[in-house]
Amino acid sequence: MSTQTLARGTLGERRYDLDWVRIGAFMLLIFFHVGMYYVTWDWHVKSPYASATIEPLMLLSHPWRLTLLFLISGVATGYLLDAQGTRGFLGQRSVRLLVPLLFGMAVIVPPQSYLQVVEKLRYAGSYLDFLRLYFTGYHGFCQPSGCLALPTWNHLWFVAYLWVYTVLLHFGIRLMPGLPTALRSFVELRLAGVGVLVWPALYFVVARVLLAARFPTTYAVVGDWYSHAQYGAVFLLGFSLAGTRAPWLTLERARWGALGVAVLAWAYLCAYLGTYEHSPEVPPHALLMTARFAYGLEQWAAIVAVLGFARRHLVHDSPARRYLTAAVFPVYILHQTVIVVCAHSLQPANLNPGVEGPLLVLVTAAVSFLGFELIRRIRWLRPLFGLAVESEPKAPAPRKARPLAATWVPQDIN
Numbered sequence: 001m002s003t004q005t006l007a008r009g010t011l012g013e014r015r016y017d018l019d020w021v022r023i024g025a026f027m028l029l030i031f032f033h034v035g036m037y038y039v040t041w042d043w044h045v046k047s048p049y050a051s052a053t054i055e056p057l058m059l060l061s062h063p064w065r066l067t068l069l070f071l072i073s074g075v076a077t078g079y080l081l082d083a084q085g086t087r088g089f090l091g092q093r094s095v096r097l098l099v100p101l102l103f104g105m106a107v108i109v110p111p112q113s114y115l116q117v118v119e120k121l122r123y124a125g126s127y128l129d130f131l132r133l134y135f136t137g138y139h140g141f142c143q144p145s146g147c148l149a150l151p152t153w154n155h156l157w158f159v160a161y162l163w164v165y166t167v168l169l170h171f172g173i174r175l176m177p178g179l180p181t182a183l184r185s186f187v188e189l190r191l192a193g194v195g196v197l198v199w200p201a202l203y204f205v206v207a208r209v210l211l212a213a214r215f216p217t218t219y220a221v222v223g224d225w226y227s228h229a230q231y232g233a234v235f236l237l238g239f240s241l242a243g244t245r246a247p248w249l250t251l252e253r254a255r256w257g258a259l260g261v262a263v264l265a266w267a268y269l270c271a272y273l274g275t276y277e278h279s280p281e282v283p284p285h286a287l288l289m290t291a292r293f294a295y296g297l298e299q300w301a302a303i304v305a306v307l308g309f310a311r312r313h314l315v316h317d318s319p320a321r322r323y324l325t326a327a328v329f330p331v332y333i334l335h336q337t338v339i340v341v342c343a344h345s346l347q348p349a350n351l352n353p354g355v356e357g358p359l360l361v362l363v364t365a366a367v368s369f370l371g372f373e374l375i376r377r378i379r380w381l382r383p384l385f386g387l388a389v390e391s392e393p394k395a396p397a398p399r400k401a402r403p404l405a406a407t408w409v410p411q412d413i414n
Helices: 016-036 065-084 089-108 110-121 127-135 154-175 179-190 195-211 225-241 246-253 255-276 285-313 319-349 353-377
Strands: none
Touching (some): 016 065, 016 285, 016 353, 065 154, 065 225, 065 285, 110 127, 154 179, 154 225, 195 225, 246 285, 255 285
16 A cells, blocks of 8 residues: 555645555554564574564554555545546556555565475475475475465565455445445544544444454454454545545544553553463453453553554654655565565574664664665566556646545555
């Protein structure tokens, strides 16, 4: 998901705050995925020093970081649809999303899967041998927990899910042309005050309680109902918030209170998981339900705090914003493969995690941004990483304003 800027609900105002939020959320993925190498949670490769030490730190962002990205994607989709209309929209979005997804699955992701089977299954074949298995859909790399499905999209599942939600929204609007106006009017009226704080939080709590255990996250689209309940719903909420004003004012006013609630919910989750996650003791049902309640609460309260503080303090433009806005999608595509390859390569050095972890963050950021510098200069590479073919965006032609619309047109919203 990328966007040049996102406009405020009132005409002429600019939403640089949402650009900064999107930039921060994507950059957070570098830290989070480096962290995944060192925690006990399952991941593609694991450090010999993996432990529960930094898991409380990971829980600071785990419940909400991806939910926030889908919300921002929904907002940007709302503005883009309003500016361009539905004609040609789905084709353009499909090219912008599916081309990087397919290229990523064919070129960027395979090294992750190869090193995964090397480390976890002691696969002894060469990378070329593995690629023949990868592209022929080999499903023989199995552990007690299941078999590795090849080919795969790994971290690029976000792009696949975003495309699915975009398709569903597009056809919904084609069937009901008045849907955007109805949704925005409803949100403006019903989520103008405390409703924007309470109802989404309650929704995430209920989804966690009812669906998380029954439908564990798979990122396989089909059957991944808990993920869809979170990300599909918040994508639609973001779309409905585009062009509104009152809910954003409430989010800004509630930022400190939401931050306090998020911190308290996080503290409870840390205490709960610290007691039961690595213990054979079965937690009491009441504590389990409370933990699920805390997870859903942190999920929305943290988003409210992030959006509220951003709207208050990050309303400025700068060359850094413009550069990072273009960079984040290519960096997102590249970063996890860089982490996996570098982490695996550093294992023989037997570095202390306190040294190796920051080094991985720095190397991943450097290599990913160097990759972006190369990609943006080569015309045929640009669409493979979600960038427009033109080196510089053309100014949009003047157009008549619509109700609840923005005067600025997003360049792209991958």
